[in-house]
Amino acid sequence: MTDIIQLLPDHVANQIAAGEVVQRPASVVKELLENAIDANSDTIKLIVKDAGKTLIQVIDNGKGMSPTDARLSFERHATSKIRAAEDLFNLNTKGFRGEALASIAAIAHVELKTKPEDEELGTLIEIEGSTIQNQDVTVTPTGTSLSVKNLFFNIPARRNFLKSDNVELRHIIDEFHRVALAHPDIAFVMYHNGSESFNLPKSNYRQRVVNIFGAKTNEKLVPVEEETEVLKISGFVGKPEFAKRSKNEQFFFVNNRFIKSPYLNHAINSAYEGLVKDGSYPSYFLKLTVDPKTIDINIHPTKTEIKFDDEHTLYAILRSSVKHSLGQFNIAPVLDFERDDNLDTPYNYKNRSSSTPTIEVDRDFNPFREDRSASKAGQKSPSFKKEPVAHWESLYVGLEPKESSQEHANIEFESDADSGSLFSEGTSIESQQTTYQLHNKYIISTIKSGMMILDQHRAHRRVLYEGFLRYLTVEQAVSQQLLFPLALEFSPTDMEIIERLKDDLERTGFVFSVLNNHQLEITGVPINVSESEVSMILEQLISDVEQEVPERSFSATDLFAKSLSKSLAIKTGQALNKEEQVHLVNSLFACKEPSVSPTNKVTFITMSVDDFDKKFM
Numbered sequence: 014m015t016d017i018i019q020l021l022p023d024h025v026a027n028q029i030a031a032g033e034v035v036q037r038p039a040s041v042v043k044e045l046l047e048n049a050i051d052a053n054s055d056t057i058k059l060i061v062k063d064a065g066k067t068l069i070q071v072i073d074n075g076k077g078m079s080p081t082d083a084r085l086s087f088e089r090h091a092t093s094k095i096r097a098a099e100d101l102f103n104l105n106t107k108g109f110r111g112e113a114l115a116s117i118a119a120i121a122h123v124e125l126k127t128k129p130e131d132e133e134l135g136t137l138i139e140i141e142g143s144t145i146q147n148q149d150v151t152v153t154p155t156g157t158s159l160s161v162k163n164l165f166f167n168i169p170a171r172r173n174f175l176k177s178d179n180v181e182l183r184h185i186i187d188e189f190h191r192v193a194l195a196h197p198d199i200a201f202v203m204y205h206n207g208s209e210s211f212n213l214p215k216s217n218y219r220q221r222v223v224n225i226f227g228a229k230t231n232e233k234l235v236p237v238e239e240e241t242e243v244l245k246i247s248g249f250v251g252k253p254e255f256a257k258r259s260k261n262e263q264f265f266f267v268n269n270r271f272i273k274s275p276y277l278n279h280a281i282n283s284a285y286e287g288l289v290k291d292g293s294y295p296s297y298f299l300k301l302t303v304d305p306k307t308i309d310i311n312i313h314p315t316k317t318e319i320k321f322d323d324e325h326t327l328y329a330i331l332r333s334s335v336k337h338s339l340g341q342f343n344i345a346p347v348l349d350f351e352r353d354d355n356l357d358t359p360y361n362y363k364n365r366s367s368s369t370p371t372i373e374v375d376r377d378f379n380p381f382r383e384d385r386s387a388s389k390a391g392q393k394s395p396s397f398k399k400e401p402v403a404h405w406e407s408l409y410v411g412l413e414p415k416e417s418s419q420e421h422a423n424i425e426f427e428s429d430a431d432s433g434s435l436f437s438e439g440t441s442i443e444s445q446q447t448t449y450q451l452h453n454k455y456i457i458s459t460i461k462s463g464m465m466i467l468d469q470h471r472a473h474r475r476v477l478y479e480g481f482l483r484y485l486t487v488e489q490a491v492s493q494q495l496l497f498p499l500a501l502e503f504s505p506t507d508m509e510i511i512e513r514l515k516d517d518l519e520r521t522g523f524v525f526s527v528l529n530n531h532q533l534e535i536t537g538v539p540i541n542v543s544e545s546e547v548s549m550i551l552e553q554l555i556s557d558v559e560q561e562v563p564e565r566s567f568s569a570t571d572l573f574a575k576s577l578s579k580s581l582a583i584k585t586g587q588a589l590n591k592e593e594q595v596h597l598v599n600s601l602f603a604c605k606e607p608s609v610s611p612t613n614k615v616t617f618i619t620m621s622v623d624d625f626d627k628k629f630m
């Protein structure tokens with residue numbers, strides 16, 4: 014047999030390898046910024062056009078490269094940062110694989126201009142798809158400028174795979190934030206499509222956080238400082254009351270490198286246990302310093318995941334230092350950290366007078382009596398007959414003869430409009446339905462064939478969702494004017510999103526004007542929204558829009574209705590009175606698609622008497 018194995022040509026090998034390092038424009042941004050930092054720059058400028066699809070340029074004032082180094086820098090495994098395998102265990106630089114520039118040059122048009130301080134003239138290199146087009150002497154300031162144009166020009170499939178500009182830009186900004194947070198002692202500027210998006214002067218860490226996330230961040234930061242033999246922690250955590258609806262203010266840096274660690278993230282969340290609501294995430298900006306020998310950064314090509322020698326110890330130290338800080342700043346309600354939450358009196362019972370428990374005994378009860386079908390329970394239940402639960406409408410046949418589902422729909426929207434709450438106190442929905450709330454989470458309701466259990470949060474989400482869709486597409490919602498305008502602060506990126514959604518927001522009843530690139534003035538809110546909820550609703554909306562996946566038949570209206578209903582739906586844990594329970598059940602079944610939540614999760618299940626009978630066999 015003839016030999017068939019061949020070595021891949023360099024440019025093919027480079028393209029394949031590039032796929033690992035460069036997933037999207039943001040990956041290029043990360044690599045170039047890191048190179049600039051490794052070159053000891055103290056001012057770094059990032060210029061981006063069309064979310065990086067057209068241009069990504071990083072200009073630094075670092076140590077620059079000699080003509081030979083400039084040329085070599087594009088070779089695979091060419092690095093100035095490690096010389097021997099041992100160096101891998103003592104890393105103080107961001108890069109070390111010598112792969113980034115080779116990969117980027119394989120899939121884009123790259124122009125490098127660089128000059129070390131002690132040279133008069135610099136070097137220019139132009140390279141396209143791994144082929145050098147031009148090398149020349151050039152006049153350029155000390156430092157390095159690297160431009161990457163037309164990313165993925167020779168891999169159309171990858172280019173088509175890129176998301177919308179908004180999404181790609183979001184990723185770039187995320188990378189920019191991560192690098193800028195890790196290095197407050199370096200000045201960073203970022204431009205997008207010709208306008209300045211961020212200008213971050215050299216500062217201390219706190220100022221850097223505030224410069225990125227807005228002035229209002231300052232009051233919510235609680236410092237964390239801890240030094241042990243294995244680990245130094247410094248940075249800030251957010252006060253619990255400022256917990257956000259999205260996870261985009263959660264940052265871990267290990268030896269000044271941004272990392273993702275679900276395990277350590279868990280340590281922080283557990284320190285906040287009982288202090289933040291479900292679905293809210295505390296902010297944190299934490300820097301861990303460990304001996305480089307105790308970590309392995311080598312496990313992931315983009316270097317965002319690292320392995321610690323002793324994760325368990327880190328977990329414990331991290332958790333207790335965060336708890337300690339929250340406690341010291343009087344944020345945790347008590348300092349007794351081991352307290353069992355289950356021992357706390359539920360609020361409902363706190364102010365109630367105690368009463369002697371009583372026991373009711375059915376003195377006539379005789380377990381050995383033959384005819385048990387005549388027992389009380391049996392009589393109450395309308396029918397034991399088996400009935401297939403094919404469609405929800407059949408569930409109520411025989412229980413609610415007076416009201417049609419169309420009438421339910423009217424009741425819901427009217428009560429919304431005039432009471433400001435979904436469950437208007439005065440509604441006269443008398444019902445023979447028996448409902449019961451289980452663990453402030455499920456509503457149990459008797460139906461013809463047995464019982465139905467609905468998830469209160471999901472059910473309410475469905476109800477609100479269909480309501481909002483109506484407002485957004487058919488009729489304009491009613492707005493209530495605020496007595497005093499409400500000023501809210503957002504980051505410039507978030508403000509862009511809000512402006513984009515202005516029309517939709519106004520149709521649901523929000524009235525606002527944009528004061529400048531970080532302030533909003535709200536003068537009207539939808540009728541069923543209270544002033545205190547506004548900020549949370551908008552944050553949720555921004556976070557949902559940021560995470561949007563555009564190619565999946567994306568509709569802004571739908572996303573919007575989903576987001577608002579998520580924010581406003583009654584939560585698990587909320588007690589509902591009988592009337593509210595019945596109203597929720599009825600409103601759900603007046604919906605077009607009652608059986609699933611807006612995110613396609615089951616809203617209710619049914620259990621037939623037959624099912625019970627089987628269990629009791």
Ligand code: ADP
Nearest residue numbers: 048052086092093108109110111112113114157
């Ligand atoms: P790595 O960063 O892993 O060493 P890269 O491919 O990113 O690999 O860069 C290759 C080499 O090019 C670096 O080791 C460094 O010597 C040089 N280099 C890259 N960018 C710069 C820069 N902005 N300033 C000075 N030298 C640079």
Ligand code: MG
Nearest residue numbers: 044048108113
């Ligand atoms: Mg590098």
